[in-house]
Amino acid sequence: MSPTPAFLGKDLVGLERLSADQLRTILDTAEHFKEISERRIKKVPVLRHKTIVNLFFEASTRTRISFEFAEKRLSADTVNIVAAGSSLQKGETLVDTARNLEAMRIDMVVMRHGSSGAAQFLADRIPSNVINAGDGRHEHPTQGLLDLLTIRDRMGRIEGLKVCIVGDILHSRVARSNIYGLLTLGAEVAVCGPPTLMPPAATELGVRVFTRVEEAIEWADVLNVLRLQLERMEAGYVPSLREYNRIWGVSTARLEAAKRDLVVLHPGPMNRGVEIDSDVADGPHSVILDQVTNGVAVRMAVLYLLAGGQPEKAEAAKQGGET
Numbered sequence: 001m002s003p004t005p006a007f008l009g010k011d012l013v014g015l016e017r018l019s020a021d022q023l024r025t026i027l028d029t030a031e032h033f034k035e036i037s038e039r040r041i042k043k044v045p046v047l048r049h050k051t052i053v054n055l056f057f058e059a060s061t062r063t064r065i066s067f068e069f070a071e072k073r074l075s076a077d078t079v080n081i082v083a084a085g086s087s088l089q090k091g092e093t094l095v096d097t098a099r100n101l102e103a104m105r106i107d108m109v110v111m112r113h114g115s116s117g118a119a120q121f122l123a124d125r126i127p128s129n130v131i132n133a134g135d136g137r138h139e140h141p142t143q144g145l146l147d148l149l150t151i152r153d154r155m156g157r158i159e160g161l162k163v164c165i166v167g168d169i170l171h172s173r174v175a176r177s178n179i180y181g182l183l184t185l186g187a188e189v190a191v192c193g194p195p196t197l198m199p200p201a202a203t204e205l206g207v208r209v210f211t212r213v214e215e216a217i218e219w220a221d222v223l224n225v226l227r228l229q230l231e232r233m234e235a236g237y238v239p240s241l242r243e244y245n246r247i248w249g250v251s252t253a254r255l256e257a258a259k260r261d262l263v264v265l266h267p268g269p270m271n272r273g274v275e276i277d278s279d280v281a282d283g284p285h286s287v288i289l290d291q292v293t294n295g296v297a298v299r300m301a302v303l304y305l306l307a308g309g310q311p312e313k314a315e316a317a318k319q320g321g322e323t
Ligand code: CP
Pocket: 059, 060, 061, 062, 063, 064, 134, 143, 267, 268, 269
């Protein structure tokens, strides 16, 4: 593999600064890697000599496990560290933790952290590649990428589509990564939710703002429904969960009233019966489990490209050839 990672640079902290060419290349590379997960023996030697640390300071199911599957399926050596049970609980700083990991000769760190900016902070201080697995309210770039891949798979394109992100925009790193990626690839983007859960400068991000979910559904080709992040809220953002569902919940009745046959995404974990009804989550509009499947392929692509893999050699790399 090339000693000078060039295509994506050293780190993936967010989608904000990626070009359309870079985004498309990650998605195309993920398409190459998808079939590995369909094989009986789900393992190729692409990252055979790499050691990767998954450092999670916040809870995660999908992101942590799909990174781990992606790493193992590409033959990397992986170690998982969660805050509980590590010396982080004794007050060790992030940088000291990372420097100690570096001293054990690692190559990459995948990190989820509750503070916006934590991924960039770490990337600026260690030579290993850093991949942001979600930092505070800032970005969740691999979630944004897997959402883009799922939309492109289902709709055949991203350019010109109308995509509305519905729900708790204020606390959402997923919303930000989606907005940057979708706008760069030529989609029209809107956000919809209660004014209390809307960032004050939402329109400065280049998106439309809807406060009525019926209007958003009328406008959109794709809905990306976000979880109410109850753990990041103090009281008072919404009157009650029942009220939220009544006013902003995505239900079959609301989808049936729309002119178009909408596609519905949700990054998970879902609050069923709050932001999305079960019959939508499990029904024909939903691509929620496709998102999860695509998450492994997207993370394989990001790991491969940050490790210096050449996009045009992804197919050969899977066979154990030159990258
Ligand atoms: N979508 C997502 O980030 O899910 P997890 O919190 O389970 O990783």
